[in-house]
Amino acid sequence: MDMRAKALFNVEGLTAVVTGGATGIGYAYAEAMADNGAHVTLLDVDAGALDRAVAALAARGATARPVVADVTDRPALGKAIAETAAESGRLDVVFANAGITAGPGFLTVEGERDPDGAIENVPAELWDRVVETNLTSVFATIRSSVPHMKAQRNGRIIVTTSIAGLRPSAVVGIPYMIAKAAASHLVRQAALELAAFGVCVNAIAPGPFLTRITTPGLRAIWEKALPVHRVASTDELQGLALFLASPASAYVTGALFVIDGGSMLGRAD
Ligand SMILES: NC(=O)c1ccc[n+]([C@@H]2O[C@H](COP(=O)([O-])OP(=O)(O)OC[C@H]3O[C@@H](n4cnc5c(N)ncnc54)[C@H](O)[C@@H]3O)[C@@H](O)[C@H]2O)c1
Structure with a gap:
């Protein structure tokens, strides 16, 4: 086997789909794949952001196929x-x-009780929407992908979960925590079933990354509390994304990769 980095992390010519690929973390995954010669479909509900993403990739000499769709x-x-x-x-x-x-x-x-986030006040509609988007859509994405991957006896499914799914937090809404925790377990269960078909299923569990979901309040808390005292930029996820998409991770399945600047370790000062 060729162990040079170029071969180990080769994704050239692969066909990839990124849901939520128009901005933030999904765009970073798409960029890493497209820059390295993969054919990428960006699926996103935001048509304007998709146009901007395709233009940004074109400016780098890469192409991507945009699809406007709601997961x-x-x-x-x-x-x-x-x-x-x-x-x-x-x-x-x-x-x-x-x-x-x-x-x-x-x-x-600021550490005050927030009645809007209290468990008894979480709107049922919010719970349904978050579970539908952050959990059920992950199942639907896996479900739709598996027949193609099983037929070719090869495939990689990479789910963005969150450190929010690994331990409780006071400042994050409860539907998000639970949807991400369940998505982490979905990864393990799907990995178990699909291993015999050459399909690897893994999770990336980011800590704080700068995207449009990062509010200034959360950013300030994170910068103070994190061992590294900084919030990451999304390009810091690209190496892990390439690893999980490439031959380098052929024996990796059912794994969850925390990439969080040490956040899960606790306070360092
Ligand atoms: N930013 C962080 O610090 C962080 C930390 C942990 C996990 N995550 C997870 O990373 C993933 C990406 O989030 P992000 O931070 O890049 O946020 P973002 O808002 O920048 O990107 C999310 C993308 O998903 C798209 N999207 C949202 N709902 C959709 C739907 N119903 N159908 C199709 N597309 C939809 C949005 O249009 C957007 O382009 C999410 O699953 C999020 O929970 C983010």
């Missing part, structure tokens, strides 16, 4: 994945990444 619209999601697979004749890598925030936690960033 909670299961027929539209299934159609987009099936069309990508049909056009390329294969489906190699799927990033189930689209996600939304979930309102306040039970404490404000």
Whole structure:
């Protein structure tokens, strides 16, 4: 086996789909794949952001196929994945990444009780919307991808979860915490079932990254509390994304990779 980095991390010619690929973390995954020669479909509900993402990739000399779709619209999601697979004749890598925030936690960033985040006041509609977007859509993305990957006996599914799914937090809305925790377990269960078919399923659990879901209040808390005292930029996720999409991770499945500047370790000062 060729152990040079170029071969180990080779994603050239692979067909990849990134949900929520127009901005933030999903765009960073897409950029890493496209810069290294993969054919990327960006699926996102935000048409304007998709246009900007495709233009940004074009400016780097890479191309991507945009699809405007809502991951909670299961027929539209299934159609987009099936069309990508049909056009390329294969489906190699799927990033189930689209996600939304979930309102306040039970404490404000100043440490006061926030009635809006209190468990008894969380609107049922908010719970449903967050679970639908951050959990059910991950299941739907995996469900739509698996037939193609099983048929070719090869595939990579990479789910963006969160450190919020690994331990409770006072400042993050409860529907988000629970949806991400369940998505982490979905990764392990799907990995167990699909291992025999050459399909690897793994999770990236980011800590604080600067995207449009990072509020100034949360940023300030994180900068103070994090062992590294800084919030990361999304390009710091690209190495891990490439690893999980490439031959370098062929024996890795059912794993969850925390990338959080030491946040899970606790306070260092
Ligand atoms: N930013 C962080 O610090 C952080 C930390 C942990 C986990 N995450 C997770 O990373 C993922 C990406 O978040 P981000 O921080 O890049 O946020 P973001 O808002 O910058 O990007 C999310 C993208 O998903 C798209 N999207 C949202 N709902 C959608 C839907 N129903 N259908 C299709 N597309 C949809 C948005 O239009 C956007 O382009 C999410 O799952 C989020 O929970 C983020």
